[in-house]
Amino acid sequence: MAAESPSPPKNIVLIGFMGSGKSSIARELSHTLGYPVVDTDVLIVKQAGKPIRKIFEDEGEDAFRDLESAILRKLEESLPTRRIIATGGGVIVRPENREILRRLGFVVWLVVSAEEIMRRTGKNRDRPLLNNEDQKGTIGRLLKERCELYRGTAHQEIETDDLTFPEITTGIVESARYFFAR
Numbered sequence: 001m002a003a004e005s006p007s008p009p010k011n012i013v014l015i016g017f018m019g020s021g022k023s024s025i026a027r028e029l030s031h032t033l034g035y036p037v038v039d040t041d042v043l044i045v046k047q048a049g050k051p052i053r054k055i056f057e058d059e060g061e062d063a064f065r066d067l068e069s070a071i072l073r074k075l076e077e078s079l080p081t082r083r084i085i086a087t088g089g090g091v092i093v094r095p096e097n098r099e100i101l102r103r104l105g106f107v108v109w110l111v112v113s114a115e116e117i118m119r120r121t122g123k124n125r126d127r128p129l130l131n132n133e134d135q136k137g138t139i140g141r142l143l144k145e146r147c148e149l150y151r152g153t154a155h156q157e158i159e160t161d162d163l164t165f166p167e168i169t170t171g172i173v174e175s176a177r178y179f180f181a182r
């Protein structure tokens with residue numbers, strides 16, 4: 001008799017631009033569903049032993065992206081299931097990552113406008129890619145570069161600008177039920 005194939009992982013994966021609310025929504029989802037949160041940025045910081053800003057300063061963006069890909073591969077190997085996985089905004093830049101994300105579970109893109117991103121990230125200095133004179137221009141350029149990559153990776157997109165965190169969470173929980181029941 002053929003061995004039964006393992007059932008696909010039932011994780012909810014949050015992707016989206018910096019300031020799209022991934023970490024906050026992950027906490028809400030965790031509270032609602034009782035699933036633990038895994039945050040790829042947190043794992044990267046742990047692994048590197050220094051903050052993201054310092055990784056960018058000392059080793060550059062490519063080294064950060066290598067760490068990010070390695071963390072995703074590790075997550076897939078350990079086959080975590082029933083987790084809420086929050087990711088960094090640039091995780092979709094590498095094709096390898098996009099494939100892993102979709103295999104990890106139900107991928108939700110938290111869509112947010114440039115204006116809202118400016119409002120939320122404006123004074124925060126922890127995001128190296130936005131630490132420059134032309135924050136507005138950088139956000140516009142990165143959004144343009146990344147929009148189709150988010151869209152191509154996500155199973156579902158949610159426009160978040162006019163919704164509260166509980167509203168977004170309820171929408172994700174309902175859609176995830178349909179997705180995992182397929």
Ligand code: S3P
Pocket residue numbers: 016017018019022041052087088089090091126127128129
């Ligand atoms: C990045 C987003 C950040 C972090 C790093 C790079 C990006 O995460 O991974 O600064 O390229 O958009 P958040 O989206 O959680 O801010």
